[in-house]
Amino acid sequence: MTEATSARALKPWEDPNAKPFLQIRNVTKKFGAFTAVNDVSLDIYQGELFCLLGGSGCGKSTLLRMLAGFEMPTSGQILIDGEDMSGVPPHKRDTNMMFQSYALFPHMSVEKNIAYGLKRDGVPRAEIATRVTEMLSLVQLDGLAARKPHQLSGGQRQRVALARSLIKRPKLLMLDEPLGALDKKLREETQRELIKIQETLGVTFVVVTHDQEEAMTLSSRLGVMTAGQIVQIGTPHDVYEYPNTRFVADFIGSVNIFEGKIAEDADDHVVIRSGDTASDILVSHGISGVKGQSVAVALRPEKIAIERTLPESLPNRLAATVDDVSYMGNLSVFHVTLPTGKQVKVSQTNRRRSEDDAIRAGEAVQIGWDGAASVVVTA
16 A cells, blocks of 8 residues: 555545445356347445446446346346345345436326335335435425426436435445436536435445446446446546546547557656657656557547647647637637648637637647656557
8 A cells, every 4th residue: 555545545446355335246148149248347335326338239238237137147146235136136136226217107296206116115104204205305306296297397307216216225226327318407417416415325326327427427436338348447537547448548538549659668658659640759657568569649638738839848749730629618629630641639728718819720830748648558
């Protein structure tokens, strides 16, 4: 353990003595000859809000359905709070699942929708009333108990579905694309509310989403999935700043990729010779690689400076021509072309209101970045 790590409280996934709440061990799911989930292993800890992130068909929803008990693994093992879930049907698991469609009963009031699971379980009326009142307050729907789903906004229906999922006090709540039906502004507001509710209750959440921003905003950690496998697990910061493969670098956010070969390999830096830039790229940290190896340099648009003239002290500087500029309000996005024909995306925060000295399409500029700004990926 480093001094920096010992100086702060360990996160559960950093603590070798912490016991995972959810353990997925070498789980595979096949449908005939098709492998939907391929030998996935994953530990999730009590109170985490974990996101499974990936594109359509990557296996994330199939994995979630296996956690819920709606599908059985072809091989492998799933343990929840130390209990093997092999052969345990959904209604016998101390879990619940919230679907993208919300699946509310249209003829029932908000109150009855939320209370439905408790009523089926035979919970006494007085306790149902108390727990429904608590849940309405938690999801900020006080005063709307008598309304029907069609009388609610999309965000309110989402909160009713969430309250119904949580009222039985599951140990694990699974959410399948829970905010997909909401518009951008409402989705952002609901994300914050979802985090507050999860933190208040301390229930372990596993969220499936294809939305990168949503996964980055919600999760304590996330797992990036493709072709039935989890290719990287980490905090949003780690996955974004330190992608371990070209796929992850390209899938999470925007990125520029420069192809090249290792020309110099030292403990504290490497030099990548790239035909995309027609020059060497300095990376001011060591990597796992050998001289002559083909690699890719991943560089986020916001890590790149763009000016008419950049200081010579910047280790990586390239001449470029501005193709177009997109004004996005809080930032401007520049698409530029290098003399080699390589196109590069650069983003810059708009700190000034005036456009008088703004860089415009057609101008000759320089772009550049620090040696620590880029990440070298080999797969």
